[in-house]
Amino acid sequence: MVEKNIWYWMIILIAGFAVYGTWPLVLNEYRLGDVCPKIFNIPACYIVFGCFISALISHVLPIPYRTLIYFSVVSVVTLIASVGTLGEIIGFAKCPQTASGIPMCYISLSIALSLLFFQYMNVRTQSNIKYK
Numbered sequence: 001m002v003e004k005n006i007w008y009w010m011i012i013l014i015a016g017f018a019v020y021g022t023w024p025l026v027l028n029e030y031r032l033g034d035v036c037p038k039i040f041n042i043p044a045c046y047i048v049f050g051c052f053i054s055a056l057i058s059h060v061l062p063i064p065y066r067t068l069i070y071f072s073v074v075s076v077v078t079l080i081a082s083v084g085t086l087g088e089i090i091g092f093a094k095c096p097q098t099a100s101g102i103p104m105c106y107i108s109l110s111i112a113l114s115l116l117f118f119q120y121m122n123v124r125t126q127s128n129i130k131y132k
Contacts, residue, residue: 005122005125005126007118007119007121007122007125008059008122010118011059011115011118011119011122012056012059012060014111014114014115014118015052015055015056015059015115016056017111018052018108018111018115019049019052019053019056021107022045022048022049022052022108023049025045025049025096025104026043026045026046026049029043029045029046035096036096037084037093037094037095039080044080044084045096047076047080048077048080048081048108050073051073051074051076051077052073052077052111054069054073055070055073055074055077055115058070058073059119067119067123070119071116071119074112074115074116074119075116077108077111077112077115078109078112078113078116080105080108081105081106081108081109081112082109084103084105084108084109085103085105085106085109087105088103088105088106093105
């Protein structure tokens with residue numbers, strides 16, 4: 001049994017927030033179309049939403065290769081959000097914005113980096129507990 005630490009619970013909180021925050025964007029894209037930028041003709045918000053759900057599921061359920069799956073899907077979000085953020089700053093891309101005008105790719109990037117850091121700390125803490 002894996003001992004739960006603060007990092008484990010922070011990941012659940014942040015990933016849950018990410019899924020909750022991305023869902024309205026996915027709904028708007030489905031209903032209205034052309035809300036999110038496309039990656040190979042697939043709305044980026046669909047990919048990001050799927051990755052956040054996959055990260056949450058792989059973190060919580062005892063499935064094989066859960067850490068590899070987690071890092072892979074969060075890395076996909078990090079890559080998409082990095083390109084979107086860079087594009088927003090340089091001017092070659094336009095990210096959907098919050099009601100207050102903050103580009104959502106900035107928020108996705110900060111969430112993805114937080115999730116990568118928290119999982120790194122979670123794995124590191126678990127390995128210290130396991131081998132002491």
